[in-house]
Amino acid sequence: MKLPDLTELAVRNLRESLLRNSLTTVGISVGVASLVAMLSLGIGLQELASRRLMKSGLFDTVVVTSRRDLRNFGHEEERSGPAPGESRILDESTRQEIEHLPNVMEAYPDIRFITELRFEDKPHLTMISALPDSAKSNDAFEQMQGHFFSSDMAAEVVIQKAFAEELLGKTPKSGLDETNVASLAAPLLGKELVMRYAQREASPATSSSAAKGAAKDTSVASSDQNLASAAYSVVSREQKLKIVGVADLDPESMRGPTRARVFLPLKLAESLHVMQPTDLREITRAASDQPAYSSISVRVKNPSQIREIEDAIKKMGFNTFSILDATRSLQQFFAVLDLFLGIFGSLALAVASIGIVNTLVMAILERRREIGIMKAIGASDGDVKKLFFAEAGAMGILGGIVGVALGWAIGQAINLGTNIYLKRQALPPEHFWAVPWWLVGAAIVFAFVVSLLSGLYPAGRAARLDPVQALRYE
């Protein structure tokens, strides 16, 4: 019998005992729904965690520091790169070199400094950090009041909520902070801040040409002449900055005590030549006005490539740091979680599959005569078997589709419920639930396969039915 005929007959047979077959199908739906619900909870939580963590910049970022960094004193050096003494300086040329490594999305210098900001003539001392354009996608900026920097060179700042409170003279409350960011942002957006900072300026003794400076970088020999040229002056400057955004979340929450509360566009920060703490340390080596970066953040395209990139950078003679292993164990945790949720979800489907077996075995008893007739007029064992398979499969597909819809609806309901709860707790809404397309497809296919497996025994039994006995049976 051909597939269209098979399907047609199967659907017609299913409609004949509508109530029983509907109930069986509902059983499958509930099974599939529980499976989908469990798995999408797992996937949703995983996505939530990785969204949060990935956007924190911790998991796709390698921090590159010079081997001479004080941080590494007492650390055992890996033998993969040059000896510590030969360690290279982190400057613009190395930044570009790193950026051209395969799978590197971008490499940008970490510029951060403590300085004074004046707002309505009151000074505020704070940590300032420069952000590349790509930080726009950090969820702290996605949900902020106002907007991100209009350009990488704009004289604009985004300030953190806590700093906004300070500017407005409000005392930050400890613990759960329920202040509305919108009300904080309203009086500040568009206002001007004056930043006072120390600019490093090439000393008149040396040429201020950047090109020349870069050339000198490559010949770091500590000759007297070079030492003499490694001088620069520090000049106090002012820069007017417009507040364009107030962020609720802290994009640098992972950085601990060194986290900044005010953010500048990266190119602007670079152009200001703000005096960096490392400048003092590097002056004996850098020997020019060309800045040496304290560290470079390297963002990779995919967290799975972190290790290779780290190795490549180490070979260049730098120290690297990433939280790769943390992601590993996180992924492992979620794999186990998904597995357990999947097993619990599958249990319901297993119960439903017993329902299919039961329904089809009942159908055989009920349709004994019909099977006998079909065999008498020429149906082969295979035809009968296929017909029962088709019925099981049809129930499976239908149950799968309804189940996925049901699971999705449960997910939406729980999402809605949790978000209402989160709103009451003054927390931002979250998606705990994710039903990816592959899960939709896989759940339906899984329901289909489970149904066919459940149909195996009834179909075989129907096929083996003796037509003479079946026809005698009234």
Next chain:
Amino acid sequence: MGTPCKSTPNGSAAIHAEQLCRHYHMGEALIRAVDGLNLQVRAGEFVALLGSSGSGKSSVLNLIAGLDRPTSGSVVVHDRDLAKLSREELAGYRLRNVGMVFQSFNLIASMTLAENVELPMRFAEVERGKRDSLAREALARVGLQARMNHRPSELSGGEQQRAALARALINRPQLLLADEPTGNLDSRTGTEIMNMVREFNQQLGMTVVMVTHERELAERYAQRLIFLADGKLVGDEANSVAASAARIEPSEAVRP
């Protein structure tokens, strides 16, 4: 293939049973439903199998139909030794070579007449486009074109049996096997059905084997009467009445 039927010229013996046995156990007892039967039916012949209930006549019919397998002996239909066919081949034989009608009509209750008649064509994988017109044609031949979309329960017994006949003939078999075809019908509709069966026998040249316990009915239509008792052949005689009866009763029911 050392069966004796091989020596018989093709076409002359449609059915050839030799030492045919069908025994089965019912509890402790061994039932010899068919016990060493020898039988030959020529192609185009109309044969009636007669006997009281339990004589094994239906068992013989099931063996010829390929619904059952002999315990021993052989039944050869159109050069096919049914005992040697696989289950799959036997199904194909039932599908293409045999048409069956039963006492209880055996139409599928959930299907309309047209669908019932179409069903064997589904198994035979006849093209979808052709099936509809063939089913319509077959139902028209038995005078049921107006009832095509009715379910069996909405029809009289005679109409149901006519539909069953249409279904039996849809794949153009050489053999029509009828198991008490008029057993559930009144005499008038029974006559109608029997006239049709005879017409198929005479016009289409089909071999007909009919099981009945009514000697009178057999004498009116069959060319040959075979008597069975306890699974054994106890009589085999040509029927002289049938030939003349065919002319006396015109088959007006076939084409009203």
